[in-house]
């Protein structure tokens with residue numbers, strides 16, 4: 653990738669992965685991106701569970717009825733959790749981390765997709781967060797925001813088409829200003 657504009661144009665959600673493993677070096681780069689993320693008041697209230705075990709990935713792919721199945725074929729799942737008692741803006745902090753991991757993945761030529769866990773439900777009706785906690789032994793004080801699926805891209809995706817930019821959502825100086 654030559655520059656940041658190209659990176660953000662090319663990053664598209666990837667839900668199809670090859671069987672190729674992710675190198676140790678790339679895993680370290682992904683986790684460095686997570687640990688370098690900005691956080692309000694530097695509270696760094698997050699904790700990450702890096703999953704490469706196939707059986708566990710399979711279990712995580714069932715964390716909710718829709719939109720998580722591809723986790724089973726990902727080389728890696730990065731489970732983004734945070735402690736709400738350690739920061740009132742844990743959702744923002746964990747979201748910043750989630751997108752930085754995705755951008756780092758793109759920079760490494762890897763595909764990724766955000767799997768929303770917070771406010772989502774397992775097919776049984778149990779909160780997806782509770783299901784994930786059970787699977788991974790996550791302590792009670794942590795909440796799971798997202799799981800970032802990462803792997804080698806299994807298909808081509810077109811870069812973002814700038815024709816679709818919603819410029820009408822940009823307001824100059826006041827709402828409705830042009």
Ligand SMILES: Cc1cc2nc3c(=O)[nH]c(=O)nc-3n(C[C@H](O)[C@H](O)[C@H](O)COP(=O)(O)O)c2cc1C
Pocket residue numbers: 663664665666667718719720765766767768769
């Ligand atoms: C907060 C958030 C939650 C998302 N949750 C899911 C999800 O659970 N499953 C999924 O397949 N994609 C999920 N996505 C990916 C979006 O569907 C995707 O980013 C959007 O459709 C735009 O497509 P693109 O990423 O390819 O540009 C999520 C994205 C965000 C930012």
